[in-house]
Amino acid sequence: MSTESTKRSLVVGIFVLLGLVIFVAGVFVLGGQQKRFTKSIRINAIFNDVGGLKVGNNVWFSGVKIGTVKRISFFGTSQVEVDMDIEQSSQAYIRKDANASISSDGLIGNKIVVITGGTTRHPEVDENDRLKTSEALSSDQIMATLQENNNNLLRVTNDFKELVGNLKRGKGTVGAVLTDSMVANNFKRAMVNLERASQNTVKITGSVSQFASKLNTKGSLANELVTDTTVFRRLSRSATQLENTANSADKTVGNMNKASETLSRTSDNLHKASEKLNNTNSPLGVLLTDQETATNLRTTLRNLSQGTAILNEDLKAAQNNFLLRGFFKKQAKEAAKLKADSTATAKP
Incomplete structure (x- = not known):
C-alpha cells in the first residue's frame, strides 16, 4: 500500500509540476504578446x-x-x-x-x-x-462602394445589350450600315472616292516636292530669289526706287494739275480782260475801238505839246523881265551855294 501511495503521489506531483510550467509559460507568452x-x-x-x-x-x-x-x-x-x-x-x-x-x-x-x-x-x-x-x-x-460599382456595371451591361440589339435590328446609322445593303454600297463608294482623293493628294504632294526640288536647284531664278540675299536686297532696292519714282510721278502730276488749273484761271482772266477791252462802254474799249475818240485823243496830246513849248518860251521871257530878274538870280545863288556845300561835305 505504501508503494502504490508513493507512486500515486509522484504522478500527481509530476502533473502539478507540468501544470505550473505550462501556466508560467503561458503567462510569459501572453505577457510578451x-x-x-x-x-x-x-x-x-x-x-x-x-x-x-x-x-x-x-x-x-x-x-x-x-x-x-x-x-x-x-x-x-x-x-x-x-x-x-x-x-x-x-x-x-x-x-x-x-x-x-x-x-x-x-x-x-x-x-x-x-x-x-x-x-x-x-x-x-x-x-x-x-x-x-x-x-x-x-x-x-468599402462594401457600399463595391455595391455601387456593381450597380453601375449592371446598368452599363444592360445599355450595351440594348445597343447591340438595336444594331442587329438596323436602328441608327451604324445599324443601317450593318444591315442595309444600299447604305453599305454608298459607304463603299464613299471609301473609293476617299481613296481617289488620297491618290490625288499623293500626286499633289509629289508635284509640290518636285517644285521644292527645283527651288533647291542652284543657278535657277527661283532658287536665287529664295536663297540669294544679294538678289533679294537688289529686288528690295528696286522696289523702293520704283515706289519713290511713283511718288515723284504723283507729285509731278499734282504740280502739273495745279499749273493747268493756274493756266486755266489765267486764260479765263485774259478772256474776261479781252471782253472788257472789246466792250465799247468801258474807257479802254472806247480808246481801242472808237476811231473818232482816238483822233480826238491825238489832237489833244498835240495841243498839249504845243502848249508846253509856248509855256517854256513864256517862262524864259519872264526870267529876262526886269521885274522878275532879281527873284530868279536869288534862286540861282541859293542853288549854287547848296551845290558847293554838298561838294565840300562829300570830300574826305
Missing part, C-alpha cells in the same frame, strides 16, 4: 468613430506591432478617446505630427490602430501626447 514586460509610454488620440475597436487590440507602426490599446472612453459630445501604450524603443521613430487611424487586421480581422506619417522636423512623442487622427475607410464603406 500584450507587451506586459516591456517599458512603454502612453499616448492617446481622439476619433469620431472607432468602428468596434476594443481594449487590448494592437497598435501598429510601419507594419510593426508596437503596443496595445489600454483604454477607450467617450470624449466631448460624441467623440471617443483611445489611450495606447507603445514600446519605449519605438518612441524615437514616432513624431508629434504623426497620424493615427482605425484599420483592421486583414479584411475581416480585429480592429487595430495604425500610426503613420511624421517628419523629422518635429520632435519625438512624449508621455501623454495626443496624436492627430484621420478617418479611414471602414469595411462597410
